[in-house]
Amino acid sequence: MTEVLLEVKELKKYFPVAQGMFYRRKGVIRAVDGVSFQVHRGETLGLVGESGCGKSTLSRVILQLFPRDAGEIRYRGRDVEELDRSQRSKLRMVFQNPYGSLNPKEKVFSAIAEPYRIAGGYSRQQIEEEVLHLLGLVGLSPAHARRYPHELSGGQRQRIAIARVLALEPEFIICDEPVSALDVSIQAQILNLLKDIQEEFGLTYLFISHDLAVVKYICDRIAVMYLGKIMEIAPARALYAKPKHPYTRALLSAVPGAADQLSFERIVLEGDTPNAIDPPSGCRFRTRCPYAEEVCAHEEPDLTSCGTEHFSACHLLHKLAG
Numbered sequence: 001m002t003e004v005l006l007e008v009k010e011l012k013k014y015f016p017v018a019q020g021m022f023y024r025r026k027g028v029i030r031a032v033d034g035v036s037f038q039v040h041r042g043e044t045l046g047l048v049g050e051s052g053c054g055k056s057t058l059s060r061v062i063l064q065l066f067p068r069d070a071g072e073i074r075y076r077g078r079d080v081e082e083l084d085r086s087q088r089s090k091l092r093m094v095f096q097n098p099y100g101s102l103n104p105k106e107k108v109f110s111a112i113a114e115p116y117r118i119a120g121g122y123s124r125q126q127i128e129e130e131v132l133h134l135l136g137l138v139g140l141s142p143a144h145a146r147r148y149p150h151e152l153s154g155g156q157r158q159r160i161a162i163a164r165v166l167a168l169e170p171e172f173i174i175c176d177e178p179v180s181a182l183d184v185s186i187q188a189q190i191l192n193l194l195k196d197i198q199e200e201f202g203l204t205y206l207f208i209s210h211d212l213a214v215v216k217y218i219c220d221r222i223a224v225m226y227l228g229k230i231m232e233i234a235p236a237r238a239l240y241a242k243p244k245h246p247y248t249r250a251l252l253s254a255v256p257g258a259a260d261q262l263s264f265e266r267i268v269l270e271g272d273t274p275n276a277i278d279p280p281s282g283c284r285f286r287t288r289c290p291y292a293e294e295v296c297a298h299e300e301p302d303l304t305s306c307g308t309e310h311f312s313a314c315h316l317l318h319k320l321a322g
């Protein structure tokens with residue numbers, strides 16, 4: 001295994017919920033509730049789960065867009081709060097909606113040039129050369145530099161957002177649903193672009209998605225999140241061939257056309273995800289798990305090793321092993 005670039009330990013992020021005329025605190029949403037994982041240099045770790053499971057909040061806490069409530073986030077062994085500006089610029093993010101991440105009044109040139117202007121120390125000519133170089137890297141021409149975001153297609157806008165993120169030589173990029181707002185025909189192009197630039201620059205990705213087909217295509221390892229916790233984490237191949245956790249099995253059961261190829265009993269998820277203000281006791285998945293037993297209501301299962309780099313948080317891990 002290569003060097004650990006990012007290490008997250010027992011990370012927690014709660015959002016207070018207020019109610020009534022005097023906005024009295026009613027409780028907290030446990031968006032991220034004790035999450036631990038490592039990302040190794042050069043790999044792509046996928047983070048999957050239903051909407052509201054906490055995966056996007058987790059990414060924003062890592063980048064310090066939200067303060068954490070507890071836990072550690074270490075980048076190359078240093079707490080992210082101790083990183084200086086140039087070290088922080090090594091951690092970047094590609095957002096789901098490229099239109100939202102670009103200023104509609106700003107031409108493409110300015111959008112890509114901005115990180116260089118903020119960093120300082122670059123001449124006008126150097127910035128121009130960098131912008132044109134980055135446009136070429138993401139498959140666009142110099143002519144695109146003179147356009148506004150609304151003059152571009154969704155795929156082109158996401159290419160611009162990626163070019164901007166590549167400025168100043170990043171090392172670690174969080175991709176938050178980077179293709180889910182795009183047409184299916186464009187998704188593969190953007191995924192291939194992300195793969196190509198990863199190989200060329202030795203980038204490391206944390207790739208967030210609700211789409212298991214997309215994650216399978218691009219990720220080396222995958223972490224499955226439910227209600228603020230990681231339920232299973234494994235190499236991609238092992239997770240798809242032999243998922244251990246009932247929630248992972250339920251997600252894979254729901255992939256269109258997958259029913260005939262499952263190596264386990266199909267699970268149809270029923271009901272909604274419980275409220276993160278008051279998650280179920282014990283195992284958080286127990287209210288939707290077809291295998292739940294009494295112990296599941298009383299004790300929270302730990303992530304337990306069940307194969308090479310494969311961990312699952314389920315009391316019935318060995319009983320259900322397939």
Ligand code: SF4
Pocket residue numbers: 245246247283284285286287289290291292293296301313314315316317
């Ligand atoms: Fe289901 Fe119990 Fe395992 Fe949770 S611990 S996934 S409720 S069997």
